[in-house]
Amino acid sequence: MEREPCPFRLLEDCGGAFTMGALASGVFQAIKGFRDAPSGLDYRLAGSMAAVRARSGRVGGRFASYAATFSSIDCALVYCRKREDAWNSVISGAATGAILAARQGLNGMMGSALVYGVIMGLIEGTNILMGQHSAGKFQPTPKPLDRTSEIPQQKKTFSDLYNNFKQGNPTSV
Template identity: 55%
Template sequence: MEEYAREPCPWRIVDDCGGAFTMGAIGGGVFQSVKGFRNAPVVSLKDSLLGFRHRLKGSANAVRLRAPQIGGSFAVWGGLFSTIDCGLVRIRGKEDPWNSITSGAMTGAVLAARSGPLAMVGSAMMGGILLALIEGFGILLTRYTTALEPRLALATYSSPDPLAPGHLQVHAR
């Protein structure tokens, strides 16, 4: 099984920070557009087209104001996570799922530091559990797909004509 190759650590931090900003801005834009549309005040009940336009303006205004803020919050999380992850790779000398799990826990704790020690512990647990679930799902998915590869290799074509009956036959060994 081939190891997944990533960028070297200084560039990984910048890449993850930018990717997190993009993900937060797009996701925040979608949610804020719905929220802005629903919460926009209705101007007139008589003219439904005018009310719809006003709601669209409210939606666009909410996206303009909040999507960059949400993207920035995601970028801070992604940058801090990658920085801690790169530090752990450097200290431990290996890249494995434990680095990501520990990075998630430490990121949660650092971001909750202003709220006190109890909030830090809770956020660290949530970050570690979330990253453990993500890493565990990734490992299971990798094992499942590698287990399917030998089965897919058994499929052979019996006829060069794709319209012929029995074109695709699976032979068991």
Template identity: 50%
Template sequence: MGCIGGGIFHGIKGMRNAPKGTYRRLAGSFLTLRQRAPITGGNFAVWGGLFSAIDCSLVYIRKKEDPWNSITSGALTGAILSVRHGAGAMLGSAVVGGVLLAVIEGLGIMFTRYSAEQFNAANMMQEDPNASASAGVSPMFGQQQNSYQ
């Protein structure tokens, strides 16, 4: 995912920063893509691996699976990855990571609740399977049944 996203981003960036001319822009695009996309993919893999390790550790320690694990994992991942830049950068990255994961988890919960309401038994209309056959309507495409007898 990181390599593909990085490939698209760096391909466009290389095309924009290349000299004029179709050949030069394509060559610049492929050169930048080839040089930078694997780095972006690797960074994404490091972030994902650290996030997963922290998330699984929190599930093991807390003995529960809830959105707080993901939010905390995002904050800790951001802080750990920016530790070389100082305490201020760690705090900023932790806040960004926590807020980003909180938004993702919140949207996931909202989507789950919305889709669960669609399948609620009170919202579904009950149909009698014999009603359509007795009315001469085929269950397929609502067409009339031909009676040849």
């Protein structure tokens, strides 16, 4: 699947991340609100919907801010390095982790950058391995072996076994 060019990639990634975060948070908050509400189905359904309305947009916004930062850095790296490869994603993940943890100080930024960089490295490494694995499926299959020359020998061997068996000597060939 081909990605959008860089200026439009930002909007696409932000929208997709917001949707993913809001939907995942909506499911989680619906369950949590249902469990935390007072007993009675009406109260539980109302509590579930209230929790979804109160919190799912906030989580979706956090996902969108991560995606906007990541895509901005990724596009800047594509522009500076003049290539689009896995290193851009790893560096973008690490830089995004550091930027989003800036309020925690230098130690928090370094730890977050390390975690986000490792996660993106694992994702990109998995993508590369899956690409190599699926590329092997498109290799031409080798020509099947011709074993017709072995058939007369097998017939002779089987007929010898049968004759030996008829003669009362089943173990000799």
